[in-house]
Amino acid sequence: MSDPSWTNYFYWLIGLSLLVWVFEILIPWRKDQKIFRKGFWLDTFYILFNFFLFSLVGYNALSNVGVALFNDFLGLFGIQNIIAVEIQDFSEVSQLLIMFFIADFIQWNVHRQLHKRAWLWEFHKVHHSIKEMGFAAQFRFHFMETIVYKAIQYIPLAMIGFGIQQFFVVHMFAVFIGHLNHANLGWNYGIFGYIFNNPKMHIWHHAKDLPEDRPHGMNFGLSLSIWDYIFGTAYIPVEGKNIELGFEGDEDFPEGFRNQTLFPFKKENKNQESKNLKNENKTI
Numbered sequence: 001m002s003d004p005s006w007t008n009y010f011y012w013l014i015g016l017s018l019l020v021w022v023f024e025i026l027i028p029w030r031k032d033q034k035i036f037r038k039g040f041w042l043d044t045f046y047i048l049f050n051f052f053l054f055s056l057v058g059y060n061a062l063s064n065v066g067v068a069l070f071n072d073f074l075g076l077f078g079i080q081n082i083i084a085v086e087i088q089d090f091s092e093v094s095q096l097l098i099m100f101f102i103a104d105f106i107q108w109n110v111h112r113q114l115h116k117r118a119w120l121w122e123f124h125k126v127h128h129s130i131k132e133m134g135f136a137a138q139f140r141f142h143f144m145e146t147i148v149y150k151a152i153q154y155i156p157l158a159m160i161g162f163g164i165q166q167f168f169v170v171h172m173f174a175v176f177i178g179h180l181n182h183a184n185l186g187w188n189y190g191i192f193g194y195i196f197n198n199p200k201m202h203i204w205h206h207a208k209d210l211p212e213d214r215p216h217g218m219n220f221g222l223s224l225s226i227w228d229y230i231f232g233t234a235y236i237p238v239e240g241k242n243i244e245l246g247f248e249g250d251e252d253f254p255e256g257f258r259n260q261t262l263f264p265f266k267k268e269n270k271n272q273e274s275k276n277l278k279n280e281n282k283t284i
């Protein structure tokens with residue numbers, strides 16, 4: 001587990017995917033949902049694509065060479081003793097826990113921005129184009145998200161002194177929880193649902209109809225749900241088993257990988273958006 005090679009990452013990803021899929025098949029939440037649900041093959045492709053991209057871009061940046069380069073870069077600005085805590089003196093378990101908490105909190109903040117800022121939302125729409133939830137849906141996201149998330153997440157972690165080994169373990173744990181969040185499983189982990197994000201909570205994040213007082217959405221947690229409870233963005237009004245998923249206007253969103261990937265870069269989409277906004281303003 002502590003060997004962060006590409007092949008090891010790949011085997012863990014496949015193993016965890018199969019495990020969660022078996023849960024979905026044996027004890028599905030929505031019993032009438034097909035095992036090969038809508039979007040299953042598209043999402044399988046996204047898993048492979050985003051895995052390779054994460055390996056190529058993310059992994060190289062996180063390698064020891066990357067860390068050394070990054071530290072040298074900070075050194076140029078005289079930022080050398082930014083490591084406030086000598087993290088290496090802590091036990092392995094506490095190091096992992098600290099990293100997990102910091103990384104997750106950063107991701108919660110990034111995720112909120114993906115919803116709030118119009119240009120980031122164009123990229124994040126890919127993830128919200130899911131119409132039926134299943135484990136693989138976790139990996140349906142635009143490749144720009146890897147770049148945005150990992151860059152923002154990695155900078156502070158590198159400053160604290162975490163390396164690739166810790167990152168690998170924490171990342172695999174997050175993949176497992178993320179798979180479960182999107183799985184067709186009626187789980188909320190009881191009292192632990194206030195700590196960990198879960199399928200019954202995350203399905204509301206994908207709700208097509210947003211409550212009036214939450215126009216940018218809710219339940220932004222990745223692995224942990226505590227941030228949503230602390231900052232008042234948690235929302236589970238009733239059981240969300242059969243709510244409609246998606247976003248306003250998703251009828252016109254492309255269904256294939258290529259067009260979804262190109263979507264945020266296409267000018268006409270942006271023009272269409274601003275036209276819609278103008279029309280909305282007119283009616284107000």
Ligand SMILES: [Zn+2]
Pocket residue numbers: 111114115124127128205
């Ligand atoms: Zn989202």
Ligand SMILES: [Zn+2]
Pocket residue numbers: 127138182202205206
């Ligand atoms: Zn999701």
